[in-house]
Amino acid sequence: MATRLSRIIILFIPVLTLNIYMHAYTEQEAKQVLENTLAQFTHKGGAKIGYRFKISRLFDRSGTFMFKDDKSLAFGKKDIVWNNGKTVWILDKKARSVKIMNPKESREGHKSLDEELELVKNSYKLSMTDDGDNYCIHMKAIKRKADIKQGYLYVNKKTYVPVHVRMKVAFIWATIDIWDFEKADYKDEMFTFPSHKYPNVKVIDKR
Numbered sequence: 001m002a003t004r005l006s007r008i009i010i011l012f013i014p015v016l017t018l019n020i021y022m023h024a025y026t027e028q029e030a031k032q033v034l035e036n037t038l039a040q041f042t043h044k045g046g047a048k049i050g051y052r053f054k055i056s057r058l059f060d061r062s063g064t065f066m067f068k069d070d071k072s073l074a075f076g077k078k079d080i081v082w083n084n085g086k087t088v089w090i091l092d093k094k095a096r097s098v099k100i101m102n103p104k105e106s107r108e109g110h111k112s113l114d115e116e117l118e119l120v121k122n123s124y125k126l127s128m129t130d131d132g133d134n135y136c137i138h139m140k141a142i143k144r145k146a147d148i149k150q151g152y153l154y155v156n157k158k159t160y161v162p163v164h165v166r167m168k169v170a171f172i173w174a175t176i177d178i179w180d181f182e183k184a185d186y187k188d189e190m191f192t193f194p195s196h197k198y199p200n201v202k203v204i205d206k207r
Contacts, residue, residue, distance in 0.1 A: 030128035030137050034121045034153075036160040045185035046071075055174040066184070070103070071191035082193045087207075089193035097202040098193065124150075133157055134164075 041047065046068025054060045063076035070085040082089045083103055090099040123146065124139040137153040151167030165176040 025128040025135075027126045027128075030126035030135075031121055033128065033135050033137060033155055033160065034126075037153075037155050037162060038121075040159070040161055040181070040183075041067075043183045045183065047184055048180070048182045049178050050180040052177045053174070054176075055169075056172055058172070059174075066186065066190075068184075068186045068188070068191070071188065073191050082191055084188065084191040087192075091193070091198065091201065095202070096200070097204055098198065099204045099206055100193075101206045139167075 046066065048064065048066045050062075050064055052060070052062035061076060063074060065075075066073045070083075072081070072083045074081040078093055080091045080093070082091075085103060088101045088103050090101070091097075092099070123143065124141055126140075127138045129136050129138075131154060134154040134156055137155065139148075139151045139153065141149050147169060149168045149170075151165065153162055154164040155162050159181070161181045162178050164178065167174050167176075
């Protein structure tokens with residue numbers, strides 16, 4: 001009996017040691033990982049990611065997102081969205097129409113990636129563990145009335161690029177998968193709607 005117990009203890013020592021190591025990170029270390037992640041998304045020349053944003057069966061969108069400062073260009077299955085910081089153009093591929101809006105109205109209630117990360121750093125209680133090649137940062141809202149109650153951010157240990165986000169909004173869990181992150185050197189002109197390429201689309205000005 002004693003021999004069997006000894007064998008069990010020996011077998012579980014690596015597991016117990018790993019478990020202790022996984023929970024050794026401090027909140028300050030978690031914030032530092034977020035800082036390093038934020039640095040990736042504030043690259044001067046901009047960057048590009050592939051993404052899939054899913055909310056249960058209610059919403060499922062995937063595409064490519066390019067951004068630089070307050071400018072962005074997003075390619076989805078149904079639309080393309082240009083934002084040069086002053087004007088937003090939303091091209092509906094099927095309807096062959098382009099809706100023009102100002103950035104404030106089009107982004108009402110929404111934040112950029114770097115704004116979201118900054119919000120997390122200051123408004124959530126953080127803890128961090130290991131998850132294979134990634135850090136797993138658990139975020140729990142400090143204020144009860146927060147829109148996002150809690151979430152998990154998985155960040156690659158070598159690149160500090162997020163690969164997966166899981167967050168709870170009200171009673172529903174939403175997930176974001178991120179891949180093909182690339183830093184770039186984008187020209188500002190690419191974030192403006194190229195009207196000469198779409199001469200026959202219907203223009204709907206909402207400004």
